[in-house]
Amino acid sequence: MLVLDEKAMLETVSMKDVMEAMKRAYCLYENKQYEMPLRTQLQDNENTFLLMPSIAHQSFSLKIVSVFPNNRQHPVTQGMVILIDRQTGSAKALLNGTVLTGLRTGAIGGLAVDYLSPADVKTVGLIGTGYQGLYQLLAVCTIRSIDRIYLYNRTSSKYPAFIAALKNRLPSEVEIHIAAQPLDLVQQSDIIITATTSSTPVLPDETNIWNGKLIVGIGSYQPHMREFPDALYKNATCIFVDTPDAIKESGDIRYPMERSWLTELQMIAFSKVVTNKVNHTFQTDCPTIFKSTGMALFDLVVAEMMYERAIAKQTGAYVHL
Template sequence: MLLLGEKDIQKAIHITQITDSLEHAYKLYHQKQFVMGQRMQLSTGENTFLLMPCIAAESIGTKIVSVFPDNIETPVTQGLMILLCGKSGQVKAILNGTTLTNMRTGSLGGLAVRHLAKRDAKIIGLVGLGAQGLHQLTAACKERDFNKIVLWNRSRPKTEAFIEKLKLKIAPDIDITAEDSLEKLVKQSDIVITATTSKQPVLPNNQHIYSGKLIIGIGSFRVDMREFPEALFKGASRMYIDTLDAKNETGDVIDPLKNAWMAPRQIIPFSNVIVNKVGAINRTDERPVLFKSTGMALFDLVAALKIYESAVQRNIGQKVYL
């Protein structure tokens, strides 16, 4: 059995390799070549515990995750990933689930940029400067040649430390600025990413500022969470979701359907884009395009398998014999 901590994972693989592997995961999802139930969620107040098992690609994976939004000294999202052989049931590896989650979720946003963003997108905005926001920008900057990043966070003291970490992960010539106004952030950005656990919409309820933009929602994963405002749903041409379970899991999909702000035909599995089942997006249409991710165990399994294979090949990690 191989133990892979944070530094091991970072040595073993680059985030673009995770992004590429998730393209394969979407194909498995579309072809239904997996076994996966809806993830189990237990909540106590603002805190959530999740159990996410899946079988695919001759492997078995189970991720155990805790999400504690008020954490300051420790990460908001923490966990472990257990990877087993699908033929023998033998445990092959235990991975740092926090690092795995951050990298694969960042890569999901990166894939949305790869397939949905305009080719000439130059400015990207981020709302929420946690660990997930850092990985979102890291992955996104591998998909487009941005010249500017605009940041907003409710806690301004956190911004400087975030910028210093971000500079280590992206091209040095990208300008990074912080905005006090969310409306100003949206207006100047070609792509906007929200990475919060807010229960109330974090973006302005002004339909006119979203024309032609790609809006990526990463943070809300519970029915009582929502990052997108009503006006954004009403003005959008379509919303891509990474899993059909999102229709039952997040307020960012439940609310617009329940209130008829969007029609069911406008909610499209993102796997349809990956396998070319839907045509190319008409980027002359000035209505915004939405991408909403809640994640699923299949992504974790495929990403963990890719990390494990790379670590074995490069002799990274600690071997443990039980």
């Protein structure tokens, strides 16, 4: 079995590679060329364990994830991905699930920006300066010529390390600013990304600030979690979702639907945009909203690509079980 750690994975693929893999995953999803049950969630007080299996191509995969929102010295989201040969049942690879999740979730946000925002956007704001937020910004800066980034985090002590990691991986001309309040961040940004595990909205509940902006929510993955404020929905015509499971899983989808602010017909599968079954035209008179809760198929497709690239580059370490 091939074991791929963080160093091997980052040497094997780029963010652009992962985004191309995610396009293939959306095509598999739209054409129903996969098997994937709803993920299992186990709650341990405020901490969550998730099991995410999937079958596609020549592989089974299982991602085991832990989400510990109070972590300070470790990433909030951690895990591992096991890749198994579909023909023999033998384990092919064990991958660092923390890195894989960061890359593929970043690629999800990057694709949302690619398909749903104008090509000339220059500014992006991020709420939540954790591990997931880093990869969101790296993906956006891969797909757009961003010149200004605005950050907001409730724990200000996280800024220095986060900014240092950003500067190490972005062009020096990209300006990085700390916003005093979320409202300042929204007003300055063309694209707003939320990457938190908050149970209450992290964006300002202001009505007249959202039109002509793309809002990408990647944090809330349980019914009690919310990142979006009530005001965001008031002028929304639809929400793009990476999977209809978000309707059951995320408070950012369930909450407005339970209040009849939006209907299920206004939830548009993003796979239909990627496969050109839905044509999206960016509008300046309403917000464009994308909500992701992720799915195991994404992990499988990215893990397969990393496994194949690692073999070709002769990287990683083999172990016998």
